Amino acid sequence: MADLFDQMADTNRDKQELARGALCLPAFVLDRAEEVIAELEPILTQAPLRHLITPGGHKMSVAMSNCGELGWVSDRGGYRYQELDPLSGQAWPAMPKLFLDLAQQVAQEAGYKRFQPQACLINQYLPGSKMSLHQDKDENNKSAPIVSLSFGINAEFLFGGLSRGSPTKRLTLQHGDAVVWGGPSRFCFHGVQPLKDSEHSLLGRQRINITFRQVY
Ligand code: MD3
Ligand code: FE
Numbered sequence: 257m258a259d260l261f262d263q264m265a266d267t268n269r270d271k272q273e274l275a276r277g278a279l280c281l282p283a284f285v286l287d288r289a290e291e292v293i294a295e296l297e298p299i300l301t302q303a304p305l306r307h308l309i310t311p312g313g314h315k316m317s318v319a320m321s322n323c324g325e326l327g328w329v330s331d332r333g334g335y336r337y338q339e340l341d342p343l344s345g346q347a348w349p350a351m352p353k354l355f356l357d358l359a360q361q362v363a364q365e366a367g368y369k370r371f372q373p374q375a376c377l378i379n380q381y382l383p384g385s386k387m388s389l390h391q392d393k394d395e396n397n398k399s400a401p402i403v404s405l406s407f408g409i410n411a412e413f414l415f416g417g418l419s420r421g422s423p424t425k426r427l428t429l430q431h432g433d434a435v436v437w438g439g440p441s442r443f444c445f446h447g448v449q450p451l452k453d454s455e456h457s458l459l460g461r462q463r464i465n466i467t468f469r470q471v472y
Contacts, residue, residue, distance in 0.1 A: 265432055274415065274427060277401075277439025279366040285358055285405050286432030292354065292466075293407060293458060296378065299323045299349040303341045305380045311335065317385040318448075324351040326375040326471050328394065335394050337375055337471045351376050358434075359403045359468035366436040368401050373468035381411065381463040383453035389420060389445045392469075400470035401438030407431050407466075408459035412449035420445055429465075431456060 269282035285292065305319035308330040322328060326337040327348040341348050355376055363371035379387075392402060406429040416424040422445065429435070437444070448465075455461050 266430060274425065274435070275417075275441040275444060277366075277437065278415070278441035278444070279436045279438075280427065281362060281365060281434040281436075282430070283432045284362060284365070284434040288354065288358060289407055289432050290458065292358070292405070293464075295352040295354055296464065299352075299378070302346075302349045303327075303344065305378070306343060316387075317381075318387055319380040319382075319385075321378045322375060323349045323355070323378065324374055324376045328375060328377045328469070337394060337469075355466070355468070358405065362403045362405070362434045362436055363401055363438075366401065366438055368436070368438060371400060371403070371468075371470060373400075373403070373470045375469040375471055377467045377469065379465040379467070381408075381448065381451045381465070383451050383461060385448075385463075386450040387448040389414065389416065389424075389447040391443050391445055393443065394471075395469050396472045397470045398442070401436050401442060403468040404429075404435045404437070405466050406433045406435075406463065408456045408463040409451065409454040409461065411451055411463050411465070413446065414449060415441075415444050415446040417445065418443055431458070 267283045272280050274280050303321045305321050307315045307319050311334050411429045413427045413429045414424045416422040
């Protein structure tokens with residue numbers, strides 16, 4: 257029963273600065289969610305979601321794919337951005353204009369006027385999937401922000417400071433939420449708690465997070 261409330265878009269949450277440079281825009285892309293989800297279908301047919309292997313040899317519980325000129329990948333050799341999907345040997349699917357428009361609108365809200373992401377990483381969480389505390393450091397451009405859009409069931413997001421041991425704060429990311437991570441927050445440690453089972457009316461029992469990255 258709680259699920260029915262969980263998946264309801266809570267549009268009364270306020271825009272808030274989570275940390276210096278980190279702006280949360282609740283429900284900012286809610287009215288475009290169905291279009292975003294429709295755009296994902298052909299992308300994920302061409303470049304299917306897959307569980308990448310970390311450099312340490314662990315299989316990630318989050319399934320990933322990409323669209324755009326560059327895609328983020330991980331294997332025994334390390335983390336990197338590359339032009340070709342290692343599964344197909346082909347270029348990643350193009351980034352839909354809608355995705356770029358939304359990412360730039362979100363960045364603009366936080367004062368970034370020239371956000372030009374080359375990569376869009378698509379993360380799929382099923383119940384139990386998690387992402388351990390980490391920093392995003394694989395982008396050559398260290399001044400551009402990262403924009404994140406969440407869809408489907410709620411996630412408990414954790415973010416800390418610039419060292420792994422800094423205290424962490426929690427935030428529920430809901431369907432349609434946007435967050436921009438720039439300035440001093442760009443290198444904050446962050447992660448996602450194991451996804452609690454629930455059901456969303458558009459996406460079923462999953463969460464999709466898409467992040468936009470200006471690699472160079
Ligand atoms: C804070 N993804 O793909 S999105 C990732 O929900 C990643 O799938 C999470 O962390 C997810 O690397 C979190 C929000 C996010 C994205 C990038 C950040 C928060 C961030 C970069 C710096 C600080
Ligand atoms: Fe991250």
